[in-house]
Amino acid sequence: MRSSSLLLLSFLVGVCDIQGALGFRICAFNLHHFGDSKSKKSDVMQTLTRIIARCDVCLLQEVRDSKEKALPQLLDSLNRYDTDHVYDAVASERLGRSESYKEQYVFVYRTGAVTVTGEYQYPDDLPGDVDAFSREPFVVRFKAPKTGECSDTFPLKMMKIMVMFKHLSLCPLLSSVIKEFVLIPQHTTPTNTTKELDALYDVLQRVRKMWKTENVMLLGDFNADCGYLAKKNRKHVRLITERNLYWLIPDKTDTTVRAATSCAYDRIVVHGESFDRAIVPSSAKPFNFQMEYQLTEEQALEVSDHYPVEVLLKDLPKVTSNGASSLTLTGTQETANQKTTQSKFLSLFVASHLALQMLTQ
Numbered sequence: 001m002r003s004s005s006l007l008l009l010s011f012l013v014g015v016c017d018i019q020g021a022l023g024f025r026i027c028a029f030n031l032h033h034f035g036d037s038k039s040k041k042s043d044v045m046q047t048l049t050r051i052i053a054r055c056d057v058c059l060l061q062e063v064r065d066s067k068e069k070a071l072p073q074l075l076d077s078l079n080r081y082d083t084d085h086v087y088d089a090v091a092s093e094r095l096g097r098s099e100s101y102k103e104q105y106v107f108v109y110r111t112g113a114v115t116v117t118g119e120y121q122y123p124d125d126l127p128g129d130v131d132a133f134s135r136e137p138f139v140v141r142f143k144a145p146k147t148g149e150c151s152d153t154f155p156l157k158m159m160k161i162m163v164m165f166k167h168l169s170l171c172p173l174l175s176s177v178i179k180e181f182v183l184i185p186q187h188t189t190p191t192n193t194t195k196e197l198d199a200l201y202d203v204l205q206r207v208r209k210m211w212k213t214e215n216v217m218l219l220g221d222f223n224a225d226c227g228y229l230a231k232k233n234r235k236h237v238r239l240i241t242e243r244n245l246y247w248l249i250p251d252k253t254d255t256t257v258r259a260a261t262s263c264a265y266d267r268i269v270v271h272g273e274s275f276d277r278a279i280v281p282s283s284a285k286p287f288n289f290q291m292e293y294q295l296t297e298e299q300a301l302e303v304s305d306h307y308p309v310e311v312l313l314k315d316l317p318k319v320t321s322n323g324a325s326s327l328t329l330t331g332t333q334e335t336a337n338q339k340t341t342q343s344k345f346l347s348l349f350v351a352s353h354l355a356l357q358m359l360t361q
């Protein structure tokens with residue numbers, strides 16, 4: 001392959017990495033007793049809205065909305081705050097062994113970015129291990145049509161026009177992106193963390209088999225650190241020991257708001273190499289909303305005692321409906337200008353490469 005071709009190829013891969021860095025954001029947030037009283041605090045609701053509006057899909061935990069008013073209010077607030085997107089939610093039943101204490105799992109998502117293609121409330125009926133969980137995973141399958149389109153996308157279409165790549169499919173280079181994935185949420189019971197984390201492995205196997213998919217992410221407040229998950233017990237947790245599982249939030253991470261504590265309670269784990277490849281490298285991290293929004297510790301604790309954790313999936317540039325070479329991605333508002341700049345840069349590069357071809361022929 002000629003050097004100009006290699007240059008173009010490396011540029012293309014580079015561009016895809018840049019685009020990936022803009023990404024599709026999945027978040028998990030323990031809202032710490034989210035219900036009626038929290039929904040009446042307007043500053044808290046405003047901060048929650050700003051946090052959740054950063055995400056294409058956001059798992060909420062500790063939703064204790066017995067009056068069923070707080071969640072609709074939060075959705076309303078999101079849709080008023082971010083008019084570029086429409087937010088909807090899918091929620092589990094109220095889960096828990098005790099009648100007096102129950103929580104819901106809720107997935108808030110942008111309707112333009114994903115569609116829900118399946119829901120499965122894990123029945124916790126595994127023979128020999130019935131009732132392993134206090135809050136059984138509410139598993140949801142999502143289709144994200146805007147991630148991972150490989151054919152007829154810009155710049156691929158342009159590349160096909162070019163002599164050098166007429167017979168070369170570039171799709172394998174972009175195989176790290178995925179279109180459909182499953183999220184398994186879990187908020188473990190602190191006193192039963194080891195057991196519940198291990199049992200998540202059984203949930204994973206059942207979901208893989210049931211939906212014939214490898215693209216599964218497990219996420220939530222696993223309480224997977226400090227006093228709740230002793231180092232000596234980790235060898236008993238298949239979610240840690242089994243192969244093909246990637247823990248994206250490292251053990252040294254602090255997902256707690258209190259300055260006095262540092263524990264990696266909240267985690268994101270992906271199953272399978274292809275899903276792992278679809279992750280933007282080093283993008284998994286807590287979102288320190290206290291620092292970001294310049295809150296005092298007290299103000300931040302009003303919102304939650306946890307930071308959300310988040311991760312970016314790579315996605316691809318596309319031709320817009322008006323045929324222009326601008327890029328349409330599922331990222332957030334603040335990245336829009338970057339995308340346009342990159343698009344112009346890419347157009348310029350392709351044009352100059354074509355000119356070079358003509359001159360050298």
Ligand SMILES: [Ca+2]
Nearest residue numbers: 124131132133
């Ligand atoms: Ca149970």
